[in-house]
Amino acid sequence: MSRDIAQANSTPLTAELFQASVYKPNQGRIVRQITALAIWIVVALGCWRLYSSLGGWLESGSYLIPGIPAVLLAVGAWVGFRLVNWPRFADFLIAVEAEMNKVTWPSKDELIRASIVVIFTIFFLAISLFFFDVVWQSFFNFIGVTS
Incomplete structure (x- = not known):
């Protein structure tokens, strides 16, 4: 059993990006949701900034102006979801929530x-x-x- 945990914790993030499973879904739920939301907000703001600045670089009416930020938004949302389910990071967030529950x-x-x-x-x-x-x-x- 400990070998499975050690193997899960040593999984690189690149291997985790192509899975759709949720790691320990009932543990550290609130902290993981807040962390994912924060990542998504940062990605969305970056994509909005890119969208607003692409108009000066590309010709008006180009499909690339909304297309590039939309693709980056989708990729960033997926990476944010996978990041909070990466075993190393998820275990850290689970421990954070456990410690926060001990605070008086x-x-x-x-x-x-x-x-x-x-x-x-x-x-x-x-x-x-x-x-x-x-x-x-x-x-x-x-x-x-x-x-």
């Missing part, structure tokens, strides 16, 4: 108190740095380093 999230009151502390600390540090800057600037002006 703060309550609303704890979150508000912690946010107030962070905002006050940042404000205090910003004022302190401003005064240090004013003091050092006046010191360097006094000794003639800056004008």
